[in-house]
Amino acid sequence: NAGVMQNPRHLVRRRGQEARLRCSPMKGHSHVYWYRQLPEEGLKFMVYLQKENIIDESGMPKERFSAEFPKEGPSILRIQQVVRGDSAAYFCASSPSWTATNEKLFFGSGTQLSVL
Amino acid sequence: AQSVTQLDSHVSVSEGTPVLLRCNYSSSYSPSLFWYVQHPNKGLQLLLKYTSAATLVKGINGFEAEFKKSETSFHLTKPSAHMSDAAEYFCVIIQGAQKLVFGQGTRLTINP
Numbered sequence: 001n002a003g004v005m006q007n008p009r010h011l012v013r014r015r016g017q018e019a020r021l022r023c024s025p026m027k028g029h030s031h032v033y034w035y036r037q038l039p040e041e042g043l044k045f046m047v048y049l050q051k052e053n054i055i056d057e058s059g060m061p062k063e064r065f066s067a068e069f070p071k072e073g074p075s076i077l078r079i080q081q082v083v084r085g086d087s088a089a090y091f092c093a094s095s096p097s098w099t100a101t102n103e104k105l106f107f108g109s110g111t112q113l114s115v116l
Numbered sequence: 117a118q119s120v121t122q123l124d125s126h127v128s129v130s131e132g133t134p135v136l137l138r139c140n141y142s143s144s145y146s147p148s149l150f151w152y153v154q155h156p157n158k159g160l161q162l163l164l165k166y167t168s169a170a171t172l173v174k175g176i177n178g179f180e181a182e183f184k185k186s187e188t189s190f191h192l193t194k195p196s197a198h199m200s201d202a203a204e205y206f207c208v209i210i211q212g213a214q215k216l217v218f219g220q221g222t223r224l225t226i227n228p
Contacts, residue, residue: 004159035216042206042218043160056215091159105216107152109159 002027004094004108005074012114013082021077021111025094032075033105034067037089049075082115089113118143118211120190122219130227135194137222139207142188149190150208150216151181160206166190177201202226 005024013019025032030051035043036059048056049069060067064082069075079086089112093105123138141147151163164175171183177200181192190207207219 033215035218040220042220043216044218045215048215093160105162107160109157 004029004092004106006090006092006108006111008111009109010112010114012116014116015083016081019079019082019086019113019115021079021090021092021113022074023077023092023094023108024074025092026096026106029094029096029106031095032069033093033095034075034077035091035093037091037110039088043091046077079113082113084115087113087115118147118209118217120149120207120209120217120219122205122207122222124222125220126223126225128225128227129197131199132196135192135197135201135224137192137205137207137224139190139192139219140188141190141207141209143209148210149181149183150210151175151179151190151192152206152208152218154204154206154221156203163192163205197224197226199226199228 004026007022011019032049034046036046037043045059047060047067052071064080066078089110091107091110093107095105119142121140129135146168149166152160153163154160163179164173164181166173166183174180179194181190183190202225205222208216211217
């Protein structure tokens with residue numbers, strides 16, 4: 001039973017390029033969450049998605065960032081026109097659909113984005 | 117809004133000695149609190165959680181935490197540190213449903 005899978009593990013982009021981060025939730029999980037960890041800081045909530053729906057995107061920057069979780073395939077966090085300040089570790093977590101009030105998330109190992 | 121404050125950014129102890137990682141919380145209602153551990157280049161692992169049951173919570177790897185409402189604290193302890201405990205530790209509180217709010221983290225170093 002594979003855990004939450006994120007790829008790539010490391011992603012290097014130049015300023016102005018696009019970054020696509022992928023997250024495959026655990027089997028049977030239909031809720032996905034994205035968190036960002038800036039250097040020397042704790043994780044900050046970005047967005048919460050269910051299949052084909054964005055439930056809470058209150059932590060997403062207003063511009064350049066978007067997320068999706070299609071009916072088939074992984075969840076994608078997309079960052080357009082990356083800047084150096086986007087350099088961070090991006091973590092994905094998933095939870096089972098039957099959990100009404102989630103208290104336990106399963107986290108992936110993260111994607112380290114470096115913007116040159 | 118719910119929040120947590122980790123009082124030490126870095127803690128260093130000798131192997132075999134006790135570990136204390138401090139966390140204070142702020143909440144307008146009875147909170148759900150967690151401790152997560154992050155080893156280098158790995159994902160987060162849940163150590164333990166408090167959800168208004170017993171105030172002393174036991175977790176994995178010998179860690180435990182005590183919820184003290186009067187002190188608004190949820191400190192993490194372990195009687196005897198092991199080299200493998202070296203990692204970053206995060207105190208976490210739930211804000212609403214589904215959203216975790218993380219503390220700034222405490223880096224634990226174990227000296228041989």
